[in-house]
Amino acid sequence: MNVPDDLLYTDSHEWIKREGENVRVGITDHAQAELTDVVYVELPKLGASAEARAQIAVVESVKAASDIYAPVKGTVVEANKALDSNPALINTDPFGEGWIFVLKLENKDDLKQLKDAAAYRQAIG
Amino acid sequence: MSDSPSKTTSLYDEHVRLGAKLVPFGGWLMPVLYTGIVDEHHAVRNAVGMFDISHMGQFIVAGGPAGKWLDRMLTNNIAKLEPGSGQYTFLLNESGGIIDDLIAYRIGAAEYLLVVNASKIDEDFAWLERQRPAEVTMRNRSDQFSAVAIQGPRVLELFHALLGAEAQPPARNRVGDFRFEDHTITLARTGYTGEDGFEVFFPSEIAGGFWNRVLQAGAPLGIKPCGLGARDTLRLEMCFPLNGSDLSPESNPIEAGLGFFVDLTKGDFIGRDVLAETKATGAKKRLVAFKMNGKSPPPRAHYGVLMNGERIGETTSGSLAPSLNIGIGMAYVSAPDAKPGAAIEIEIRGQKFPATIEKKPLYKKP
Numbered sequence: 239m240n241v242p243d244d245l246l247y248t249d250s251h252e253w254i255k256r257e258g259e260n261v262r263v264g265i266t267d268h269a270q271a272e273l274t275d276v277v278y279v280e281l282p283k284l285g286a287s288a289e290a291r292a293q294i295a296v297v298e299s300v301k302a303a304s305d306i307y308a309p310v311k312g313t314v315v316e317a318n319k320a321l322d323s324n325p326a327l328i329n330t331d332p333f334g335e336g337w338i339f340v341l342k343l344e345n346k347d348d349l350k351q352l353k354d355a356a357a358y359r360q361a362i363g
Numbered sequence: 364m365s366d367s368p369s370k371t372t373s374l375y376d377e378h379v380r381l382g383a384k385l386v387p388f389g390g391w392l393m394p395v396l397y398t399g400i401v402d403e404h405h406a407v408r409n410a411v412g413m414f415d416i417s418h419m420g421q422f423i424v425a426g427g428p429a430g431k432w433l434d435r436m437l438t439n440n441i442a443k444l445e446p447g448s449g450q451y452t453f454l455l456n457e458s459g460g461i462i463d464d465l466i467a468y469r470i471g472a473a474e475y476l477l478v479v480n481a482s483k484i485d486e487d488f489a490w491l492e493r494q495r496p497a498e499v500t501m502r503n504r505s506d507q508f509s510a511v512a513i514q515g516p517r518v519l520e521l522f523h524a525l526l527g528a529e530a531q532p533p534a535r536n537r538v539g540d541f542r543f544e545d546h547t548i549t550l551a552r553t554g555y556t557g558e559d560g561f562e563v564f565f566p567s568e569i570a571g572g573f574w575n576r577v578l579q580a581g582a583p584l585g586i587k588p589c590g591l592g593a594r595d596t597l598r599l600e601m602c603f604p605l606n607g608s609d610l611s612p613e614s615n616p617i618e619a620g621l622g623f624f625v626d627l628t629k630g631d632f633i634g635r636d637v638l639a640e641t642k643a644t645g646a647k648k649r650l651v652a653f654k655m656n657g658k659s660p661p662p663r664a665h666y667g668v669l670m671n672g673e674r675i676g677e678t679t680s681g682s683l684a685p686s687l688n689i690g691i692g693m694a695y696v697s698a699p700d701a702k703p704g705a706a707i708e709i710e711i712r713g714q715k716f717p718a719t720i721e722k723k724p725l726y727k728k729p
Contacts, residue, residue, distance in 0.1 A: 272384075275401045277683045278660045280712070296712070298660050300400045300683050301592050322658075 239362065240267040242333055246349060247358035248309045250291075253333060254352055257340070261349075263309055264337040265297060265328060268362045273299040276328040281317040282339050288312065290348055295338055297328060310348035312341030372417035373509045373570035381588055389482030389607075391418040393591050400592035404685040407556050407597055410585035411515030413577055414594055420484035421508050421564060422477040422491070426499040429473050436491060436633060437467060438616060440626040444469040448537050449551055451624050453616050454479075454487060459637030460612035461619070463487050464604065468538045468551060476538075476549070478510075478562070480606045509570040513577060514560030514597075517584040522550075522561070524580040532561075543573060555594060557601035557726060599691060600684050600726035602652045608664055609650060609679040609693050618646045618695070620723070648676065649701035652723045655690035655709070659716035662692040667710035675700045678709065684725065690718075691725050 241247075246254040251269035255262040270276065280296040288294045288308035295306040317339045321327060328336040343349075353361065369392035378385060383394035394415065396403060406412045424433060434441040439452035449468035456462055463483040468476040479487045488503050495501055513521060522532050526541050533539040538551040546569050554560035565573055578586060595605070604610050604619060616625050617638055627639055655662065662681030667674055681692030692709070700707075703722045708715040 274384075274396060274399050278658075280660060296660070300596060300661070300685070301395065303660070303663065 239271065240333070241355050241359050241362075243355045245333070246309075246352040246354060247361075248307065248352060249361065250307050251362075252307060252309050254309045254349070256349070260315060260340050260342050261310060261312070262337050262340050263306075264332055265306065266358070266362075267332050269304075270329050270332045270336070273297060273302070273304060274329070275300045276325045279318075279321040279325045279328065279338065281319070281321065282314045284314055284317060286314045288314070288341070290351070297325075297338075306338060308341060309352060310341065311344040313344070314339055315342045316340035370418075372415055373567040374415045374417060374511075374574055377571055377574050378415065378588075383588070383590060386591070388591055389418060389480065391481055393418055394588070396590040396592045397588050400590070400596060401685045403587050403589040403593035404596050406585065406587035407515045407558055407589060407593060408686055409516065410587075411513065411517040411521055411581055412587050412589035412593065413574070413581070414512040414514070414589050414591075415509075415574075416512050416562065417509035417567070417570065418481035419510060420477075420479040420481065420487065420503065420505045421510070422479065422488065423474065423502045423504055424477060424491075424499060425471070425474040425501075427473055428496065429475055429499045430469075432496055432499050433467065433475060434629060434632060436494065437465075438625040438632060438634070438638070439467070440629045441467060441469075441475075442629065446470070446472060447533070447539060449553060450536070453621070453624060454490065455615070455632075455634030455638075456612055457633060458612075459615040459634035459641065461606065461610045461614060461616065462490060462612065464606050464610055464621075466551070466553060470538060470549070476564070478564075482607060507567055508564055509567045510562060510564045511574065511577070512554055512556075512560060512562045512594075513581075514554045514556040514558045515586075516558060518558070518560050520584055521577070521581050521586065524584075525577065543576075544569070548573070555603055556597040557603075557724065557728070558597075595680075596682050596685055599680055599682055599693070600686055600724065602693060602723035602725060604650070604693070605680060614648070614650070614695065615641055615646075617641045618648050619650045646698050648695045649698045650679070650693055650695050651701045651703075651720045652693050652725050653691065653707060653709070653718045654687070654721050654725060656717040656719060657689075659690050659709070659718075660711050661690045662709050662711065662718075666692075668694045668696055669708040669710060669715060670696075670700050670705065675707070686726050690716075696720075
């Protein structure tokens with residue numbers, strides 16, 4: 239499983255990329271492999287605010303719907319509209335074109351709660 | 364799911380070796396997929412696929428009055444079954460509610476094979492055993508026998524590759540014994556996918572050998588091992604019901620739109636009075652198929668169904684349909700609203716998405 243070193247991770251299998259005041263969020267290669275065949279993504283609304291670990295989006299595979307959580311407290315400033323027409327980007331490029339949303343980070347200290355690549359690798363075995 | 368550990372089938376090692384994703388289902392640890400649900404679905408629609416269905420129960424019922432007795436236990440007409448043929452039928456409780464749906468095969472003059480749902484093996488057996496007359500024997504051979512379903516348009520090529528060019532495949536809904544290596548295997552021309560195919564029953568000790576021989580013989584045809592995920596999308600496109608989802612003791616076969624498999628003229632059977640009354644007075648609810656009108660989250664079980672803003676029922680099954688590329692499902696709705704072509708809405712996480720009640724099946728071979 240691909241676990242890029244330059245990202246942070248949650249226990250619920252989101253990845254987080256720091257971009258200045260913002261964080262870009264998606265689901266990991268491990269998560270997409272478990273879900274398989276993503277067929278629908280319910281994106282968060284722009285301007286919506288979310289607490290850390292609050293449900294913010296839904297990724298649906300053929301078999302099941304999975305909640306996606308805000309990894310940190312913040313406000314949604316971008317959502318990946320490309321997933322509306324091509325939800326399978328989450329399967330084919332989970333760390334790239336399959337990103338789901340960007341949050342404006344409220345509190346930088348929230349990032350300290352997240353796992354680094356080594357810790358996430360250990361968590362998924 | 365209960366906390367009791369899931370049982371594994373005789374093909375468990377093959378599933379692990381093939382990298383299957385295993386999930387608990389009806390008390391069993393079963394493959395939900397190997398490579399992907401959509402991929403496996405298309406293999407069955409376009410080539411051929413094989414499913415482990417060893418979790419399903421197999422009862423052998425025999426003895427002079429076996430047929431007469433089964434006709435009192437089951438809804439379809441057993442007396443009409445010729446030796447070597449099978450029929451879809453229901454086991455009902457006293458109030459006409461569905462305990463299980465099953466296939467009954469007449470495998471001898473006075474010998475029957477009942478193939479029942481995995482999660483219902485113990486309940487069905489106990490229910491039947493309580494009412495079994497002394498002249499009829501019944502044996503639960505589920506632990507000694509395994510089964511696979513081999514389904515898809517290239518299945519006959521595979522049949523001959525396995526059993527020889529001269530072997531005669533059983534006709535639709537018929538069943539026959541064949542020699543495979545040094546063993547007898549039973550092939551029934553039936554399935555749960557809408558494609559041509561067989562369900563094959565054999566002693567568990569040859570399960571791994573048979574499975575691998577089929578994969579090997581099917582390789583030039585594009586065979587894929589398929590999991591319960593594709594089994595579900597394939598059956599749902601055909602509107603074949605799944606017990607526990609679309610069928611339950613709270614519904615009867617008339618309400619489920621499966622009255623074709625109920626013979627009210629054959630004499631008494633358990634649940635008959637209620638079905639006769641439902642037929643006479645009209646069902647209050649009906650199991651309908653529906654298709655989403657456009658892009659939406661895939662429908663799933665237990666979503667609300669609305670018509671003109673009023674709730675008229677609830678979904679029992681749903682999925683994205685890989686062969687139709689749109690969301691589909693089944694739902695019980697109030698009978699007066701159960702009309703093909705009617706506009707409905709499916710409520711998904713508080714949002715309403717437009718859909719249309721459709722005739723069954725939703726998928727027809729091009």
